[in-house]
Amino acid sequence: MTQLEAARQGLITKEMEAVARVELREPSFVRDETARGRAVIPANIHHHALTQHTVIGRMFKTKVNANIGTSKDWAELSIERQKLDIAVKFGTDTLMDLSTGGDLDSVRKDLLGLCKVPLGTVPIYQAVAEREGDFLALTGDDLFRVIRRQAEQGVDYMTLHCGVTRKVLPHLGGRLTGIVSRGGSMHAAWLIKHGKENPLYERFDEILDIARAHDVTLSLGDGLRPGCLHDCSDEAQFTELRTLGELTLRAWEKGVQVMIEGPGHVPIHEIERNMKMEQEICHDAPFYVLGPLVTDVAPGYDHLTGAMGGLIAAYHGAAMLCYVTPKEHVGLPNVEDVKAGVIAFKIAAHAADVGRGMPGAREWDDELSKARKALLWNRQFELAIDPETARRHFLEHPPTTGSGACSMCADFCSMKTMNEVMDYRTLEARTL
Secondary structure: OOHHHHHHOOOOOHHHHHHHHHHOOOHHHHHHHHHOOOEEOOOOOOOOOOOOOOOEEOOOOOEEEEEEOOOOOOOOHHHHHHHHHHHHHOOOOEEEEOOOOOOHHHHHHHHHHHOOOOEEEOHHHHHHHOOOOOHHHOOHHHHHHHHHHHHHHOOOEEEEOOOOOHHHHHHOOOOOOOOOOHHHHHHHHHHHHHOOOOHHHHOHHHHHHHHHHHOOEEEEOOOOOOOOHHHOOOHHHHHHHHHHHHHHHHHHHOOOOEEEEEOOEOOHHHHHHHHHHHHHHOOOOOEEEEOOEOOOOOOOOHHHHHHHHHHHHHHOOOOEEEOOOOOOOOOOOOHHHHHHHHHHHHHHHHHHHHHHOOOOHHHHHHHHHHHHHOOOHHHHHHHOOOHHHHHHHHHHOOOOOOOOOOOOOHHHOHHHHHHHHEEOOOOEEOOO
């Protein structure tokens, strides 16, 4: 029985109870949101290391995903383990293994055994790797063998580019960057080469049978996401989105959990529209967005351009933000890049949650502010998103005046000044 099927039967699973505690919600609320499809709980029945369950939906705290994975040029499993550890340490809610190099079954088995949070994949990567990179030689059976194998291994959610169909191809002519999704480009090239329909679309019912058997959440991929601001909100993007909306209803009929993947590169003034259109077209299934990046001119800093867009997207209804690292567009992220990406997007997600009034969000800020006023440095570090960095910055130039303030203001510290003249408990000025 999937989480969706259980919820529809009025049952509260142990996973629902676990996420309710974290979300500061009633388990019945989690159940009801899952039953209507507005939330998903990715939890493959075979992922035994999964202990940090999460619920993804716009009525809950905004989630963050971190991507890791080997490449053909760099297939060192020990590095991917370090990336997994650092991502989980700094609060990623899910993890995606996007490996394309090395023994992919072994890599995934190893990561699943270590991963305490839900883990997702993009099956076409492995299917193509097993064809030694010749994606034009790929067959539908190749894809489905990999999908089934990964489901049996314990993958919690899968990105499947079911919406890259023949009807989107005529809408690509006006784009500056064409198709930037790796999986999307492979599917589109295959369609053009063979003159056939996407087997993931044609055989969608078979996908649903596999997903339901193992409770794999489908993450319907945005193969036509815009790869630059110019291409945002075009007909190719929305044609695919409409197809994903149709497939969402079919998945729900079979009791399969679904979320929708979204853009990409989106200028600030287009973000709200994109979030609302997904809610309407895809029946309010959770929206999982990459960034979105709000400008194209900052390679090396795209964890910042992505977090800016992610904040706005989450405020307007995106349920999960796929992080972007400083290496986006320029190289394979290392461990420090993963950390930078996770932290940037955790900040964006939390800021959106404060604005949306999510339970417990503002209270976190208030607790740190109380510690800041009282000059309680250790308490501030404990409450920080990145305690290690905050503490390191403090100790790089430690205070020398004995004032209790940091080295920025020292005796001129506003908190120190006001603490000396104001009793904040009674709001009565002391005698000067």
